[in-house]
Amino acid sequence: MSVAVIGSGAFGTALAVSLAAKGPVTLWGRETGWAAAGENPRLPGVPLPASLIVTKELKDITAPTVLLALPAQSLGGFLTDHGARLDRRNLVSCAKGIDLTTLTGPSALIASACPHATVAVLTGPSFAADIARGLPTALTLACADAAAAEILQRQLSTASLRLYRTTDVTGAELGGALKNVIAIAAGAAIGAGYGDSARASIVTRGFAEMTRLAVTLGARPETLGGLSGLGDLVLTCTSEQSRNFRYGLALGAGSEFAPGTTVEGAATARAVSRLAEGLGIEMPISNLVAGLAQGSIVMEHALDFLLKRPLKEE
């Protein structure tokens, strides 16, 4: 069974390169001029294999399994325009965020635009550059249909990419979205010079609030403790390869951050704040990140925002 990837950014290209080792892969992007050079500038140093076809024509996307690797805030618009063309296939969401318009994850956007598709989520700790270079990586493949999950697990695993499967789509998807928000907070703590102990508190209390929201929305708590939650949280809060962490570093240090960089946690923090307010759930770190990202809270007041909260049981 052949595979296609929609979205020729760093992650879509990395997945396409990795899967092309097993057979032909078609990669769709809205700009493909770079392909003639044999390398995507978003993934420098990674040659495109011969079994990878790059196209900007959606009619070329005929594979029964399609990975959607667009940023979460772009996915809804893309599906409104093109969802009908993708229906009745296996559609695997690779985006890590919560849509600000609908306050839902990418899998719900896909299910709504493509009602006859089998919807799955591919998530977990993985930098695009690592996957593309064939470094060993373990991810979670989530699909509510257990039989389809097994088929997709086999289809999308490679010699270096080991997929675990689960039927908990909500838990897997929310873990990947929420960890980006906490990674911004962890980066801000380091950028402001608060130190590694402060970062460890943010990771731990951040994991608690991730779990609180996800379980309220129907996730299984053990999913949050797996690759898609804790695994990705640890990676993203400790590595400067992470754009969310680097954005946090810049916020904390009061320095410039490259405009146009995909930082999913900024919009997702705002979505989380709105969701949590509606559900009556406390999400202090996510609220702080939403405030910092919007400029309604300044870094000088960020510590007070967390430390002056009433003392409570852990």
Ligand SMILES: NC(=O)C1=CN([C@@H]2O[C@H](COP(=O)(O)OP(=O)(O)OC[C@H]3O[C@@H](n4cnc5c(N)ncnc54)[C@H](O)[C@@H]3O)[C@@H](O)[C@H]2O)C=CC1
């Ligand atoms: N880069 C990484 O290491 C990883 C990224 N992800 C997730 O993958 C998703 C995509 O991230 P990246 O590929 O890294 O971002 P990127 O910034 O490298 O690329 C985004 C791509 O999406 C395209 N795009 C944006 N809006 C579009 C639209 N409306 N229609 C068509 N194309 C559009 C851009 O042209 C660009 O090619 C994000 O949700 C991210 O969290 C997940 C795991 C690892």
Ligand SMILES: O=C(CO)COP(=O)(O)O
């Ligand atoms: O999701 C990722 C790693 O698993 C990539 O993180 P960033 O989007 O912060 O770069």
